[in-house]
Amino acid sequence: MRRLFITLAVFILLGLAGFFALTDPRLVSPAPEIGTLPAPNVENGKLLFAAGGCASCHATPGQDDKLRLGGGLALASGFGTFHVPNISPHTRDGIGNWGVKDFVDAMATGVSPSGQHYYPSFPYTSYRLMPPKALADLFAYIRTLQPVEGRAPGHDLAFPFNIRRVVGGWKLLYFDGAPFRPDPGKSEEWNRGAYLVQGPGHCAECHSNRNKLGAIIQATRFAGGPDPEGKGFVPNITQHEEGLGKWSKQEIAELLKSGFTPDFDSVGGKMAAVVRNTAQLSDADRLAIAEYLKSLPAVQGPPRPAKTGS
Structure with a gap:
């Protein structure tokens, strides 16, 4: 019985170690190399902001100014309720303390500056097609907007979806981090x-x-x-x-x-x-x-x- 218990404990420990290794954010969604980027094009960032409909989700609900990106919108789903975060340039409640690499990593890999997975309710599965230069332009435009105070509530998700590490398994199955590649046979x-x-x-x-x-x-x-x-x-x-x-x-x-x-x-x-x-x-x-x-x-x-x- 003692040997069986030890064997079972070893298998559990190995399973946990494998889970944490395979769901490591940098393993399942490695950060792109951004190199030295040219000066950002704020006008292109503004165009991408419109194309992406960023204000539709991130604007603070209940107010007319769609450029106040204080977040807070509740997104219901079969997994629970996601709350859209503040992405205004506020240094405490938004992304005002982020660098360009932090923003590129978040958008292209779904990984936060603290090294945690973002849930794919944030559509980085599409944004990963954008090259670092375009993402840097978008970030530069967002930084021109008004800082908005206040943080959105945390997500309200059922178990096991409330464990962010589980997202690493989802990424192993479904996340393709390849950037957009033009088709030379098309116009x-x-x-x-x-x-x-x-x-x-x-x-x-x-x-x-x-x-x-x-x-x-x-x-x-x-x-x-x-x-x-x-x-x-x-x-x-x-x-x-x-x-x-x-x-x-x-x-x-x-x-x-x-x-x-x-x-x-x-x-x-x-x-x-x-x-x-x-x-x-x-x-x-x-x-x-x-x-x-x-x-x-x-x-x-x-x-x-x-x-x-x-």
């Missing part, structure tokens, strides 16, 4: 659109169905699915007939500018906030996004829930 416009959609725009994060661990199901990427917060259904944006198959490139670009569909309807809900951001992009960038979306294969997404009531 410059297509590559620009692919970068904006896949990277800063992180469109797949909402417009894709997810598995039980919260990872995007690649077979139905961009094909819509239940809203991650459990409120409604996010539409298909592939070339399927239930998606954008009948839309022209110009009609997609127009929606991103004005919010109007080809049927003269207007978008609402979360997409209205997206349009407020994409309207700040150039016509060329909106057309590039449309060019890329028109190239997506037609994929049928999960069925919409049946409507109830009369």
Whole structure:
């Protein structure tokens, strides 16, 4: 019995050691080499801020100034409630004490300056496509905004999801840290659109169905699915007939500018906030996004829930 107990204890210790080794933040999401970066381009950072819709999540709820990035928005999920953090330049409550490398690591690897995993409710799975120079530009723009006092509440998650180290296992399964690589066989416009959609725009994060661990199901990427917060259904944006198959490139670009569909309807809900951001992009960038979306294969997404009531 004593030998059995010792053997069991050894296996438990080895298992714990293996778990901590395999889920180490720098092992599963190594930091990119940023080298010596040129002076940041604040205007490009402002464009990326709009493309990424940063204010939609990080602006303090209940006030009109969308550049007050005090955080606090509650994001409900099947794992619990995530609270969006303060990313204003406040030196105590925001990211005012961060350096460029801290910001690049957070955005590209999902690792905090203290060396902890961020939960993938923060879409670093898309932002990792952005090169360090672009992330440095974005950081420079955020630093021009007003510091906002106050911290968001901590996340309210069920066990075992409240153990951040578990995110390391999720990253082993689903996180690809490779940056964006242009396709030499495609046009410059297509590559620009692919970068904006896949990277800063992180469109797949909402417009894709997810598995039980919260990872995007690649077979139905961009094909819509239940809203991650459990409120409604996010539409298909592939070339399927239930998606954008009948839309022209110009009609997609127009929606991103004005919010109007080809049927003269207007978008609402979360997409209205997206349009407020994409309207700040150039016509060329909106057309590039449309060019890329028109190239997506037609994929049928999960069925919409049946409507109830009369």
